[in-house]
Amino acid sequence: MKNDPKLVDSTEAASRLGVSTWVLKGVKIAAEITNDSPYVGRYTTVPEVMRWFRRHPEFVASHYLRHRKKAK
Numbered sequence: 001m002k003n004d005p006k007l008v009d010s011t012e013a014a015s016r017l018g019v020s021t022w023v024l025k026g027v028k029i030a031a032e033i034t035n036d037s038p039y040v041g042r043y044t045t046v047p048e049v050m051r052w053f054r055r056h057p058e059f060v061a062s063h064y065l066r067h068r069k070k071a072k
Helices: 010-017 021-036 045-055
Strands: none
Touching: 010 021, 010 045, 021 045
């Protein structure tokens, strides 16, 4: 894993971290809820995402990416 402080999008960050973009989408949703985002707009750095994971060891992407039931 390359630990480069360069700003990258989710696709590049996922590749460098060895996770899917789906996981980082969950991070974005969870970060919005916790008001603790590793993103500036649509960009982040790999070290910042790693720090976010360390601050939120309870994070599970599927908890934030579940299909919501539509209201009838």
